[in-house]
Amino acid sequence: MYDFQSGNVTESGCDELSGVCCTNLFIICSHDSFSYWVDEKAPVGPDQAPAVKRLTGVFRSLGKKVMKKWSMTQNLTFHEQLEAGIRYFDLRVSSKPGEPGHEIYFIHGLFGIKVHEGLVEINNFLSAHPKEVVFLDFNHHYAMNERHHKYLITMLQEVFGQKLCKTECVEEITLEYLWEKKYQVLVFYHHPAAEECPYMWPGNRIPAPWANTTDAYKLIQFLETTLGERAKYGTFHVSQAILTPRVRTVVRGLIKGLRKYLVERNLPTIMEWVRAQKPGTNGVNIITSDFVDLVDFATTVIQLNNLLLPQKAIK
Structure with a gap:
């Protein structure tokens, strides 16, 4: 985990927080974590509406270039995100319809890298930092049948092996517990395909309510409301501090793209809200953002997690 005193990734972590349930820690997450690279040459993904596929079919390379500007939500690779303090990864995956075999790719409008490549990159970082812990949330699956799911679940077990944490009571998951078990x-x-696997946590253990708005103030109101309701579920909780473009948003910001048209101008308002939050039972647990490199999320989270330390430890 991060050294909450210095802000650096460290082998020792922070002993003062090792006994705190992970649901009470403030953890940084990147939205559509894999979308730092998308393939303009590949077909449009099965996660897109037929109208989008038709438009890109008509305009071809121009349509793909526009899609790329609105599909990419991150600039940093998995390794760079890990180095920057990201510990929760928001993952959408898909097969390529018509492609032989069962290969799985990350996807957000356009196809990204192969899932196996991303997992190996994450595992290499974890092997070099035995006390680091990550959350991998496979929350959307497209064009995947039973064989695809079996292939992906087997891949996860083969890549991470004994690093995988068995499903337990959420309250038992502390850094101390994870370190002791070497998870x-x-x-x-x-997806129901993983229900019988003891190493795959069901999605209902980590709700991530979605505001679905382009208005930063409506987003903040939504985040406040859902935070007020999180305690009754007894789970991890994701606060999605992201704005979602509408069709008219894309049309108005066609050339600028997601980052310049929507994210950059609204991020100061969102970050002001983030800095006012507290970790803990009724506070923010996991917070997700587009383009995590635009602001110093690590410093913000370090400062907020310091609120959980004994007073003598932060003087």
């Missing part, structure tokens, strides 16, 4: 990866799998 480093919690996988949340939002």
